Amino acid sequence: MAESGANRYRIRSETNMVDQSSKHETTVQVDFGGEAFLETLNNNDVEVVFINSGTDTFPIQEAAAKYQAEGKRTPKFILCPDETTAVAAAHGYFNATRKPQVVLVHVDAGTLQLSGGLHNAQRGRAGMVLCAGRAPMTFDGEMDGSRSSSIHWTQEQLDQAGSVRNFTKWDYELRRNENVHHVMQRAFQVAASEPPGPVYLMLPREVLMEKMETTQNLPTKRYAPPTTPQADAGQLKAAAEALSQAENPLIIATQSGRNQSSVQAMVELAELVGAPVISESVHLNFPTDHPLWAGITGNQYIENADVILAIDSDVPYIPINAKPNPDAQIIHIDIDPIKQSIPMWVFPTDSLMHADSAKAIPALNEMLTEMLSEADRARIEERIDTIKDRHQRSRDEAVALAQEHGKQDVITPQWLSHCISEAIDDDTVVLDETVTNSGHVSTYIPRSKPGTMYRSGGSSLGWAT
Structure with a gap:
């Protein structure tokens, strides 16, 4: 996949000029955490999400389906039959656009299945935000999204992110919806910074299903990657x-x-x-x-x-x-x-x-x-x-x-x-x-x-x- 025509010869430019109107946070109405997550993708102009779904990713999928039904903007979700397909496709899209791509997989199993494709993304310097569900944290019904299947016990690991830490620039777990906008902006910033590469984020199901009223969108220009150095x-x-x-x-x-x-x-x-x-x-x-x-x-x-x-x-x-x-x-x-x-x-x-x-x-x-x-x-x-x-x-x-x-x-x-x-x-x-x-x-x-x-x-x- 590659850009064609004039876009192929686009010269990257940098400027100190910032649109003053872009300096303010904006408040967006949402109903639950999956929608708040989706808003961060929209805010960063994400066009596609490469997904291999599981029991932990459905709140995001439901948010996208709802937005689509209501005529709201949402990235296109591309179903990938295997996680290595997802990360390879994201790699290709990054090469063509030079914009970090988003991959969504399920818990530890989907994370491990990224395997060789993640190695390629690391060494190929492909910027991408790899998101994976996390086994639910609660099991007595204390919160929406509590454990409801035996796999929710067996899929929990001592250090899920540890399996990919050698291959990523940054990893984190989203713990609260109140800062989902900050967490995601940090992910995009690190993934895009030279040399670009994969970052990894875990998404607990309870957080994605938590009821909400509003979320914040950050001015993305103020969280852009740093400018690159000139030689001495x-x-x-x-x-x-x-x-x-x-x-x-x-x-x-x-x-x-x-x-x-x-x-x-x-x-x-x-x-x-x-x-x-x-x-x-x-x-x-x-x-x-x-x-x-x-x-x-x-x-x-x-x-x-x-x-x-x-x-x-x-x-x-x-x-x-x-x-x-x-x-x-x-x-x-x-x-x-x-x-x-x-x-x-x-x-x-x-x-x-x-x-x-x-x-x-x-x-x-x-x-x-x-x-x-x-x-x-x-x-x-x-x-x-x-x-x-x-x-x-x-x-x-x-x-x-x-x-x-x-x-x-x-x-x-x-x-x-x-x-x-x-x-x-x-x-x-x-x-x-x-x-x-x-x-x-x-x-x-x-x-x-x-x-x-x-x-x-x-x-x-x-x-x-």
């Missing part, structure tokens, strides 16, 4: 100087294409310094039909580079396969520079910058444009011509190999990928979950438009289907 100017200038004088520069990108405006900026950077670009795309970071695109691994470039610029990369290279030259200067720009959720991240760097690449790369390009002399540009252009010739020969050899495979009795990955490329157009969105055949997909199915290539970012299969 001195470090960025030093990076520009190193790249401008490099004999064998290399760029490695993994997640920069999440900001679609970054793709053109990356092309400009590569052409300014004459650097091949390795891109194992969670998003399309660099056009794979560009003469400077060097594939998804490019081990030979890693070993020979004298200056390496890694951008938003969790694993810039695999040391057992290829290591940079010990004398190479390594620069890393990342919105998540120390990888707190990856216990062992030990890639050496000479400059590790905490920055939004959508801001840092254009600034780096400006510095390079001013810094490069005519002699530098001539030297770089000569290097680009050499790389172009080498890559064109590789492309010609790859096409010839695919066509030769087309004469065989079996369908090989090369021939299949080549045929798919012949059948689709530039706007087709490719979801790549081929794992060991990803190199063939990238080689034979070129993508040039931002938002037309995605991988999950994780390693749990089934995401694309």
Whole structure:
């Protein structure tokens, strides 16, 4: 799933201007907690809820049915036959919209069923608000929603959220309807903040069924995610100087294409310094039909580079396969520079910058444009011509190999990928979950438009289907 047309090239902008009318809380009439929860979704412009329902989610479903019958706005509820389907769909919608998506599952069982899809969302940096029911807290009928089935005992865990805490940025339990608006706004804010990711919220049935008269809606603009950082100017200038004088520069990108405006900026950077670009795309970071695109691994470039610029990369290279030259200067720009959720991240760097690449790369390009002399540009252009010739020969050899495979009795990955490329157009969105055949997909199915290539970012299969 992806945006099309002008929206695909939307450039994210930030402003300090705030609509004064949006600064006030508003009071909304509701009849019970499920409606109060639904109001927070409406207030955050949630369009869809991916749901796998249970005995604990029905107050929200009843609220949505009531709103629909009364002609009120409500998100569309998309029934998912399995929780992994729900989280994968939310992942896709987030990639297309860059807005946190909502998933609703039932208690501990539904939470555990998120499993591999949640891993993909974490590593793919997909913002989503994962909501799960909680076994009712009361069992003598003290409140509406008390336990009414044997499963309400067996589904209660000592720490339900603990099963997903390694994979989420934040977790909480809604305990009172009086602050449902604050709890949900916090959930959306954390999920959307860079680097985005899943958050987890438990919803007790008694709270969702509690009778109410009103609830509050917060001014969402006042609870927006924080602005993202720009790279240190001195470090960025030093990076520009190193790249401008490099004999064998290399760029490695993994997640920069999440900001679609970054793709053109990356092309400009590569052409300014004459650097091949390795891109194992969670998003399309660099056009794979560009003469400077060097594939998804490019081990030979890693070993020979004298200056390496890694951008938003969790694993810039695999040391057992290829290591940079010990004398190479390594620069890393990342919105998540120390990888707190990856216990062992030990890639050496000479400059590790905490920055939004959508801001840092254009600034780096400006510095390079001013810094490069005519002699530098001539030297770089000569290097680009050499790389172009080498890559064109590789492309010609790859096409010839695919066509030769087309004469065989079996369908090989090369021939299949080549045929798919012949059948689709530039706007087709490719979801790549081929794992060991990803190199063939990238080689034979070129993508040039931002938002037309995605991988999950994780390693749990089934995401694309």
